[in-house]
Amino acid sequence: MSVRLKLTLSYAGFLMAAGGLLLAALGFFLLRQGWLQTNEEGAWRVSPGTDFVRGFAPMAAVVMAFLLVFGLLGGWLLAGRMLAPLDRITHATRTAAAGSLSHRIRLPGRQDEFRELADTFDTMLAQLEAHVAEQQRFAANASHELRTPLAISKTLLDVARTDPNHDSGEVIDRLTAVNTRAIDLTEALLLLSRADQRSFTRERVDLSLLAEEATETLLPLAEKHGTTIETFGDIALTTGSQPLLLQLTMNLVHNAIVHNVAHQGTVWVSTSVRPNAVALTVENTGERLPPELVSTLTEPFQRGTERIHGDHAGVGLGLAIVKTITRAHDGTLTLTPRPDGGLRITVELLAAGLKDRATET
Structure with missing residues (x-):
């Protein structure tokens, strides 16, 4: 019936x-x-x-x-x-x-239980459509990025095979660099997958200590680029994965150093305590970025206005990994272009005590 x-x-x-x-x-x-x-x-x-x-x-x-x-x-x-x-x-x-997934109910009429159900379903469809489109772009970009080092390796091997007099040391050096880039890309993809699955152990983490560690680790890179790093802020305790949050901080500082002015650039790394939350903020000098471009920087393989392939340009997954780690910790990620040029990125996470209670419930 x-x-x-x-x-x-x-x-x-x-x-x-x-x-x-x-x-x-x-x-x-x-x-x-x-x-x-x-x-x-x-x-x-x-x-x-x-x-x-x-x-x-x-x-x-x-x-x-x-x-x-x-x-x-x-x-x-x-x-x-x-x-x-x-x-x-x-x-x-x-x-x-x-x-x-593009179809929507758009139920007319008064706001009742059926209308609420239809609106919720439309919202779910919109989110699912956006997620599927993002995954499709990610798969296409990942395939392209992985194909590039493989194609370069094949070309170098073909050159070495057809030209016996070619300097084998140069070929080996270039193959090593290409292979290293392919390994970095693969490890970044694995990290992105693990963070998205939330399969990690939670512990108390001080974001100010992570900021200091990331700054000290990347100081040689900053000196090579002629960039000054300033670190300051308060003790900011949250609950999460210490390795993942350290990777998040490293990616933000690395991104701020690489995407900066050629010389005499500055990076500011700060931590703060807010009502019910703690925040990590990384700012840098650089060229002016339009808001429509900033909104796409957290998508995989987006590198600002140019696709940079320098020694320290990364693999195009830095901010995508930051976004995934932030989401896995139930935090919020905000990107804001600075009026004088550069970018301000803020990661806001629940404070340690609140996060512990939220996990228990």
């Missing part, structure tokens, strides 16, 4: 029951008022039952039949009207299951 038929029978049954009770009450009233008589001594006596049946029962049967037909027809129409939004939601679900 369909839901519509169940509702129809329920409506009709309820109407029949209500009608039966109404007729029973009416019959009892008539029996008391019109079918009770007195004898010669003034005592009450009941008229024969056949008189009541002949006079009232046929009319009651006609009324009950009418109520049955009216209840079935009216219940069927009312149930169809009430369930119409579910038909639209079912159609949208089947369309999405067939692979079309």
